[in-house]
Structure formats: C-alpha cells, structure tokens
Amino acid sequence: MNTAASNDEINSLEKPGVDREEKRDKENFMFDSNQEVLSVSGLAKTYRSGSKPLTVLDDVRFSIKGGDTCAIVGPSGSGKTTLLGLCAGLDSPTSGSVTLCSHPFGSLSEDERAEVRNEHVGFVFQSFRLIPTLTAIENVMVPAELRGRHDVRDEAAALLKDVGLGDRYDHFPSQLSGGEQQRVALARAFINKPDILFADEPTGNLDSETGEHVVELLFRLNKEAGTTLVLVTHDLELANMTQRVIRLRGGKVVSDATGAGQSARQVDRIQENFVGV
Amino acid sequence: MKKWIWRFAARDTRGNRARLALFVASMVLGVAALVSINSFGDNLRGAIDEEAKTLLGADLSIESGSPFNERTEAVIDSLGGIQSRRTSFASMAYFPRTGDSRLVTVRGNEAGFPFYGSVETDPPEAASSYLQSGGALIDGTLMQQFGITVGDSMRIGNIAYQVEGRLLQTPRESAAVMLFSPRVYVPLARVDSALLALGSRADYEVYFRFEDDRDADAAIDPLRAELRDYRVGADTIEEERENWNEALTNLYRFLGLVGFTALLLGSLGVASSISVYVRQRVQTIAVLRVCGASIGSTVWVYVLQATAMGLFGALLGSGIGVGIQTMIPLILADFLPVDVAFRISWGAVLMGSGIGLGVTLLFALLPLLSLRDVSPLSALRSTVESGTRKRGPAWWATVAVIGLGTTGFAIAQAPTIGMGIGYAVGILVVFLALAGTARLLMWALVRRPPRGVSYTVKQGIANLHRPNNQTLTMTLALGLGTFLVTTMLISEHTLVNQITFAGAGESPNLIFYDIQPDQVEPVRATLEQEGLPIMSEVPIVTMRIHAVKGRTVASLREDSTARATWAHRREYRSTFRDQLTDSETLVAGEFDGAYSGQGSIPISIEQDVAAELEVETGDEIVWDIQGIQLASRVTSIREVDWRQMQTNFFVVFPDGSLDRAPARYVMMTRTNTEEASAAVQSAVVRSQPNVSSIDISLVLGVFDAIFSRIAFVARFMALFSILTGLIVLAGAVLISRFQRIEESVLLKTLGASRSTVLRIMSVEYLVLGVVASLTGIVLALAAGWSISRFVFDSALAIPAGPVLLIMATVVALTVVIGHLNSRGVYDRSALEVLRSEV
Structure with a gap:
C-alpha cells in the first residue's frame, strides 16, 4: 500500500458524515491505558463429550488495559477460540468470571451481554461472516442501526472508503473477493467505535498478500481509534506484532509475555512498511 | 418495535423473495378454497332470503300424510285467504306410444299454486295451460330418457293425460330430488281417486296466500299443537327459509372444512419451508447477536417476514378464491333451489384472509421459536449446534393454540359440534398416521436397506436422510392427496358393490307393491304369463x-x-x-x-x-x-x-x-333382461294401473347418478388439497436444491456421470413417491374399512386396479416434479458451488 493512500484513509475519519462531537465524547469515555478493559479470572469451560467431561479451558486469568494489543496463540484445540468467545460474552463459562468494560458478564442476561457488545465490542471473524443478503455498506451499518442510530450511511461510506472499498458500496458479499469481504468486516467492526476489538484468525481464510494488507488495516484502524485489540491466531508472526502474547496449551495459559520489545518494534516496522506512519 | 427490525427484515428477503413466494404458494389454494366457499355461502344465504317466498310458493302450507279430518278442514276454512290444494303420491306412469312405464311422483295441483315464483316449463305457457286442458307436465329428464315428446299420451291409474310440456324448475325441489323420483304434474281434479283409496300413501297439502299482510307465523302458531295431534304439519316462509338455510349452510360449511384441510396441509408446507429457511439463516442471526441484537429482535425480524409472506398469500388466495367462487354455482347446481348471483362477500374475504394469515403465522412460529436458541458462538464456529431445542413451553403453547384454533374453527364451520370435533380429531389422526407410517417405512428402509442393489439405488435411498431433508413434508403432502382420492374411490366402490351385490345372483330384482288383495291373483297370473318366478x-x-x-x-x-x-x-x-x-x-x-x-x-x-x-x-x-x-x-x-x-x-x-x-x-x-323387466312392468300397469313397481337396476342407476354428483363436488374440493400437496412437493424439492447441487458436484468431482446423478435422483423420487402413496393407500384402506363398517354397514370392497393406477400416477408425478425442479443441478460448475456461501 502506498503512503498517500494511507494518509487519505486516516483523514477520512475527519471527513463529513463522521460526528466529531460524538467521536470526542467517545474518546473521552474510552478506556485508557490505566483502566482494565477486559478482566478474566479463574475461567474454566467444560463440555460433555459423550459421557465424559472435556475441559477446554482451565483456570485462565489475565487482564488487558485500554489500548493494549494482545494475541492469544496456541495449537489447534488449545482453547483459543473458546476463550475469545467467553471474553466477548458469546458463551457462558463453567466457572470463573469475565468483566468487559466494567460489566461483569456473570450477572448479565444474554440480551444484556449483547447490549454490552453492541456498545463496546467490535468483532472480526476468520470467515468474514458478512450477511449475504445485505450490500457492503448495509453490512457496515448493521451495528450502528442496532444501536438505534439512523443516517449512518455517510459514516459507513467513509469507513468503506477508508478500507479501500469506496467503489464497492452496493456490492453484495458474493460479488466481493475474500480480502474485500474481510475489509468490509473490518469497517463493520469499527462503525460503533468500539473499546475493544476481538479478531478470530483474521487472516486465516486469506492468501498471504491479502492477509498482510488486512493486518495492516487492522492495526492502523486500531491505532487510530485507540481500540484495545485481542486477536486469536496460530500465526506467530502476526502474534508477535502485538504488545502481549498469551500462549494456551491444553486449555491453560502457559506463558503471558507482556511488553515484548521486539513486538513493539515489529509493529512499528510493519506500520512503517505498510501504513507509512 | 425498533426501526432496524423493519429495515433488516425487508433487506434480508433480498435474493429470497422468489423462494418466499413459493412457501406462500402452498397456502394460497387453502385460502382460495375458504374464501370461495364462504363467499358463495353468503351469496346463497342472501339469495334464499330474497327468494324465500318462492321457495315455499305461498305464505303458509298445511300438510298431512292422510286426508284432512273435519277439524283440520275447519281450521283451514278459518284461516281464509286464497287457497290451493295439492295431493302427491307415488304411482306408475305408463307411456303407450313407447310401452315404457316408470315409478313417478304424481302431484295433483289446483290453480293458483305457486302464488310466488313460478313453475318453469317448456313451452312456458304449459305451466298454466295443463290445468285447464287436463293435461300433464313431466320431468324433463324422464321425457328424454323414454323419448317422450309433447303431445304424447301418458296413463296414471285409469286416467289418460296428454303431455303438455316438460318441467324445468319447480318450487321446493332441486334437480337432485328429481333424480330420486321424477315429478309429474296433473290437475288435482283429474287424479284417479282409486289411487288414493284407503291404505294408499299420499301427501295432502293446502297452500295459502294472505292478501291482508297478516303474519302467517302468528296465525298458525296457536294451532300447531292441535294440528300436530292430527299428524298435520304447517310450514311458513320463515320456516322454509330456515330449513333451506340450515340444509345448504351445512352443505357449504362441510365443503369449507374440506377446503380447510388444504389450508392445514399448506401450512405444514409453510412450517417446513420456514424451518429450512431459518436454519440457513443461523449464521446471519449469530452475526446479528455478536453485533448486539437481542434475542427478541432477531425473532421479530423473521416473524415480520412470515407475516408479510402470510399477508401476501392471504391476499393472493382471496383473489383466486373470488375467481373460483364463480364456478361453485355450476358445481352445486343440482343441489340448489334458487339461482345464486355473483357478489363478492367482503366478510368471507376478510375471514378467509384472516384465517390464512393466522394459520400461516402460527405454523411459521413453530420453527421461528427455535431462533431464540441460536448462539452467537455460531459465528465463531459453524459446528456449534444452534436452534436444536425446539420444544419448550412456547412451542407447546403454539401447538396448543393451533390445536384449539383448528378445533374451534372446525366447530364453527361444521354442521354440528360433534362433526367439528370429529373433523379436528380426524385430521389430527390422519396427519399423525401419515407422519408415523412414513417414518416407520423410512426407518425400515434405513435399518434394512435393500441388499445386493446397485450404488445408485443405495445412494438414492440414503439421500432421503440428508440433513434438512424434506422427506416427511413431501410424504405428508403426497400422502394426504393419495389418501383423500383413494378413500373416496373405495367408499364409492364399496357402496356400488353393496347394491350390485344385493341385486346380483338369484335374488329378486323387480318389486311390485301396493297390490290390493283382489289384485294378487291377476298380478301373479301376469308374472307367470311372462315366465317369471314369484320369489x-x-x-x-x-x-x-x-x-x-x-x-x-x-x-x-x-x-x-x-x-x-x-x-x-x-x-x-x-x-x-x-x-x-x-x-x-x-x-x-x-x-x-x-x-x-x-x-x-x-x-x-x-x-x-x-x-x-x-x-x-x-x-x-x-x-x-x-x-x-x-x-x-x-x-x-x-x-x-x-x-x-x-x-x-x-x-x-x-x-x-x-x-x-x-x-x-x-x-x-327376477328378470334377466331390461326388456323383460320393462315388458312385465308395462303388462302389470296396463291391467292393474294402481300397482307400482321398482326395478333394482333403475335404483342402481339413480344411485349412481346421485353419488356421482356428490362425488364430483367432493372431488372438486379435494382438488384443492391435491394441488396444495403438489405445490408443497415442488417447494420441498426446491428448498433442498442447493444441497442436491452440492451432492451432485461432489459426485461429479468423484467421477459420476450425468446419467448416474440422474439415476440417483430418480431412485430418490421413486422411493419417496412409493412410500408416500403407499402410506396414503394404507390409511385410505383403514378409513374405507371404517366407513364401510360404521356408515354403510357392509363389507369393504377394494377397486384394486384404480387404486394401483392412483399409486402409479402419484409416483410418476413425484418423479416428474422432482426432475423438473432439479433441472440444471448437474450443470452447475463445481468451483462456483464450492466457493459460494450456503
């Protein structure tokens, strides 16, 4: 990606259609680096496999502060996606607790957890998960409309332009390539200016070149919005781009490397290479 | 309701509208049946109200099965007004020119009656001229049957009449009544009094017309108890209207129930289609939940879609129903005493649409309720089981509402409460039995698949168990149609067989009655002369x-x-x-x-x-x-x-x-030929004019004519269910089209040729058709047995050939519809299919 294009994309956040007052309020409200955005304590998840219990997560505990970037890594079946689902309130733990943006999930109903997600969370999936009956721009608008906001079309258009899909507003997912679909998903994840972004193998379904492009966008948008990023991946290169790497094995945290210098450097390097900042 | 729900519900139908329209199509005919029948019923009631006077032909009638006694004559005198008498009895009519004789209902009329409306004849002037000339009017069908023409001579008893015209329409009688016993009108003064001698059966009637506008009901009510003691009945316009209203309301309401069966079947089709539709929507719903949508709002999205769909179907069905309504008077013509004009009954349209929408929504709710259980986790892992818990309290409550609603509607629609409950229970039993038998047969096929058969046969059978399969729905749709047609066929056959049996062999087939003691010897002599046994x-x-x-x-x-x-x-x-x-x-x-x-x-x-x-x-x-x-x-x-x-x-x-x-x-x-029968009847009626005879073969013919008319009406109404079944079948095949495309692509990738894929599909539809039709036939045999045992009190007679023909037709239809809706499946590009999102 060239630098000029990237600068345009950054500037687009200040373009018409974006409610600056709202953005400022949001920034004021956002969790800063001293506040815990996500707190996980004694988390366990057990499924029944036939007649036997199958423990997928066991006594997982960690917390993430506002603006941090964190990768959860581990081999297949280590519980990464389960952990992500629990952190986002998509599922309930067998024991332990998750507090997201000061909301303890344990005391919330399913609908209340959905409300918390709508207000604070952005999500990016491995297989994009765009709604096939909606156009690109309508897909981006969904979380904002769910919040009861209307006239978000310009805002969604700006985001799509920001991710390089300014000419694909009215295309349906089936008319977009995998990389384009994931970029729409990124725009959707940021429409509500979330406090925390969960990404599940965001490059897992993409070829390496497209994947790099998406990663660059992910990190740039994240940095610009000051969003906390939690991503699940088994791609160590991608993981090392975050400030912190939590390793899972057999459902347990086996290492939690925070503030790894090389990670920060790598982020800077990638941002220099791809974002031009 | 949040604005986004409306907006999303509309957007989400994109690309699915044709499919949704197909779901709707399955309930359209049910609504059409209800609207057409009930709208017609409203028109019929209106026509009867408007023409109530012509139905009775008078303000009041007094009737008795024997000559009026003195006291009754005094009552008749006291009532005053303009009076006209009529005496009716059964007797043999003999036509000298052709030598034919036939048992008829003779009506001896006086001038005046009918005071309202008219007797329609050909030529028209004959309606009154026969009274002056002393001639006769004869039922048109009878004239045609014997080749009688105006001007011919006819004898009843010892009196000869000249035929002056043919009867086309008479008060108080529908065409169907004429079939049982043809009418002959003669002047009362010219009736052979010997035919009304002591012991003869005859009906004596006096018709009144009051010119002083008095209330006939008020005039006769105080006298009813006394008249009843003399076995004398009285009838007023109001009573006649009520009687016709009751009889005809029962008829069209019964037909409405048959139409409702089509709606219920269609609704099952809707429920099944929506069930698959929402299962294909699980990912979308999971994404919405991840993005923060509440459980209720995601359910509302699809309830709104179902409502829009139901509304569209109800309106379309109402439109078609109004069109069909124009055909119903033609179908019921033989049973109607009045001409029914065409008017749209908005009440019936509203009711039909409302019931259609309500039933669709309730049946749609069954699968929609499972949306509450879609986990947002499904967006992360497609293997997460979502929407598997189907039968919570809300599901059962919906089923209860459907059950109560169906029973309530059936009770409201049926002629009696018992029939309504019977219908509701019957329909439940049929649906359960169809589903149960189909499942049993399928289970047997899975547990004991045919051995030593080719791969294509095995794969075809296995396809019936594919995920999201529509096997049960298709079996219900096809099975119900087969069941209805076969049950009607078996019932008809059993009844005909019963009468044929009764008249077959060495049992008597010609009956002479009303023979007076002094006529026994001459009649016996006539029979012996003709070489016939006295049995x-x-x-x-x-x-x-x-x-x-x-x-x-x-x-x-x-x-x-x-x-x-x-x-x-x-x-x-x-x-x-x-x-x-x-x-x-x-x-x-x-x-x-x-x-x-x-x-x-x-x-x-x-x-x-x-x-x-x-x-x-x-x-x-x-x-x-x-x-x-x-x-x-x-x-x-x-x-x-x-x-x-x-x-x-x-x-x-x-x-x-x-x-x-x-x-x-x-x-x-017993006579062995029609000619012998006609000859002996003519011989007896010539020598003993008051003696009547019944030829069993004639009874059979009359029965056949009546039953075929009733069967025609029943078949017309059953047609709605059969067509609905075919639509549901087509819809079910289309729903699983994508899966079939995937299977076809996979087989193609593995090296299967076009003919192999086609053969597999043929086996699938063939097995489906056989299982469904067999299920329908097995149930029809059970129903036929019940009808023959409890209604006709006779042995079950199975018309094996026609039943097999029905089965072959159903199987052929299934295979043809299946292939028509699977066109192009093999031609889809493998890459295109593998890349597309389900």
Missing part, C-alpha cells in the same frame, strides 16, 4: 303405535320428561307370517308364528326399534290400525340384515292375527 309374496298392513308399556304416545309427547322418538311417531308397515326369513336372526325370546285368537298378539320386533321404544320381551304395545286398537306383546327381538334385497320389517305379526286388517301386498320376482 316373494308378502302382505303389508300400515299401522301406528297407540301405546307402549301402558303409556299412550300422545301422553308421552305431551310429557317433556318422557322420551318420544321417531320409533314412537312413525307409520309402521308390518307383515304377518309363521316363520323368520333368511335376513332375520333372533337375538332375544322365541318367535311365535301363529296366533290362536286369545289374549295379546305375540309380535317380533327389530332390535334397533326395540331399543328406541325401550321395550323388551314381555312388554306390551298397542297398535292403531286405521282407528282400531290391537294389543300385542313382544315375544321376540330380531336382528335384520337390511342389505338383503327382500321385504324386511320392523315388526312381524304371527299368522292369523291380521287377517281382517286392510292389507296391501308386495310381490318380488
């Missing part, structure tokens, strides 16, 4: 019950706490003989065949009548035989096989007990 010669004495077990019928009828049934009121035609016949079996007591002349007369009584009269052996019954009372004691109770073609009686007296009572005789014989 039975039975005396008949008409009588009524005066008292049972010491209580008179009159006192029973006055006592509101006592039970006076049809068995107490009816006129009995009894016989006397010294032994039982083949069709009789004793169930209690001893048959006493001789009377010594001392004490009460020992009688034998049929078991159903005994039950109605609540009498047992030893109880006393006093009979009234034309004013003379005769005491009898029940000494035996018999079971009678009424199907046997011979004279059967409720009450049998012993020899020597009724010797002096006025008796008429019945003689039975």
